[in-house]
Amino acid sequence: MSNRMVCREASHAGSWYTASVFCRHAGYTYCGACAAHAYKQVDPSITRRVFILGPSHHVPLSRCALSPAEVYRTPLYDLRIDQKVYADLWKTGMFERMSLQTDEDEHSIEMHLPYTAKAMESHKDEFSIVPVLVGALSESKEQEYGKLLSKYLADPSNLFIISSDFCHWGQRFRYTYYDESQGEIYRSIEHLDKMGMGIIEQLDPIAVAELKKNGIDMNFSFLNYAQSSQCRNWSDSSVSYAAGALVVH
Numbered sequence: 001m002s003n004r005m006v007c008r009e010a011s012h013a014g015s016w017y018t019a020s021v022f023c024r025h026a027g028y029t030y031c032g033a034c035a036a037h038a039y040k041q042v043d044p045s046i047t048r049r050v051f052i053l054g055p056s057h058h059v060p061l062s063r064c065a066l067s068p069a070e071v072y073r074t075p076l077y078d079l080r081i082d083q084k085v086y087a088d089l090w091k092t093g094m095f096e097r098m099s100l101q102t103d104e105d106e107h108s109i110e111m112h113l114p115y116t117a118k119a120m121e122s123h124k125d126e127f128s129i130v131p132v133l134v135g136a137l138s139e140s141k142e143q144e145y146g147k148l149l150s151k152y153l154a155d156p157s158n159l160f161i162i163s164s165d166f167c168h169w170g171q172r173f174r175y176t177y178y179d180e181s182q183g184e185i186y187r188s189i190e191h192l193d194k195m196g197m198g199i200i201e202q203l204d205p206i207a208v209a210e211l212k213k214n215g216i217d218m219n220f221s222f223l224n225y226a227q228s229s230q231c232r233n234w235s236d237s238s239v240s241y242a243a244g245a246l247v248v249h
Contacts, residue, residue: 007078008069008103010110028111030228031241035115037224038243042119044127047159049082050116051130051152054108054163061135064145065098066090072110072129076117082128085152089130092148098133106133108163116161146206153207153248154216160246167193170237186230186238193240197222200244217249 056065066086072079089095098106109131120127137145152158169175169189182188201220208218222244229238 005071006069006100007071007073008067008100010073010075010113030239031111031226034224034226034241034243035112036243038245039115039119041223041245041247042159044120044123046156047120047123048127048157049085049130049152049155050120050127050159050161051132051149052109052112052116052161052163053132053134054106054112055165056102056106056133056135057108058105059098059102061096061133062137063094063096063135063141064137065096065102065133065135067103067131067133068097068100069103072113072131074113074117076114076121077124079113079117079129082130085128085130089132089148094144094148095132103133108165109133112161112163143206146208147210150207150210154211154214156248166242167196167240168237169231169240171234172237176234184230184232185234185236186227186232189227189231189238189240190225193225193242197225197242197244203246211248218246219249220244220246 066089067081070081070083072081113129116129117124149160153160167175167189169177169185177188177192178185179188179191182191201222203218203220211218222242224241224243226241227238228241229236231238
């Protein structure tokens with residue numbers, strides 16, 4: 001039996017972001033500045049565990065999945081997966097195991113690793129991470145995972161990073177809704193985005209509802225909004241970005 005530690009390589013370093021120093025590059029060119037507004041809210045002095053949830057882009061998944069890795073590499077330093085929490089999640093029978101190849105192909109979690117490492121740098125030996133790949137969940141499964149994760153969300157030593165797709169507009173994304181009353185196309189996109197942001201700020205998710213039942217108060221607000229480009233013609237395309245923070249009192 002091998003004692004070799006399983007490590008997930010920083011597979012998107014050098015393409016989606018730089019491999020040498022922490023700065024915006026490729027993928028970060030579009031979303032980096034926006035995401036930074038959320039990471040400014042992180043308090044490394046109280047954070048001991050970082051849950052990172054991201055959607056699956058490459059494999060069909062109807063549940064959530066956990067990584068086979070023990071360590072996630074970043075250009076700054078390695079991040080250790082919390083094996084105790086992973087063991088507790090495994091026991092629920094609600095999670096699948098993704099392959100290391102699937103893990104390294106996926107960008108939704110990796111894009112947050114250098115930010116996490118940088119935000120937690122002053123306490124880099126005092127925290128662990130809990131990466132979770134999220135599939136296309138049914139409403140009933142959303143409720144199950146919401147109830148399961150609510151107890152972790154209530155713990156002030158846990159930080160949750162939620163990586164999610166936002167509006168992808170353009171013919172290459174097969175989505176070209178346009179409300180001409182809003183003006184230029186990018187204004188219509190912004191109007192639609194901010195309608196969605198308003199719904200999110202109402203805090204209806206299951207995990208939040210579970211906490212509210214127990215008298216825990218919280219508020220969510222968006223801190224920044226950006227688009228990768230301003231669409232003016234049908235041949236244009238853009239991706240929207242928004243950064244927000246949930247504060248549990």
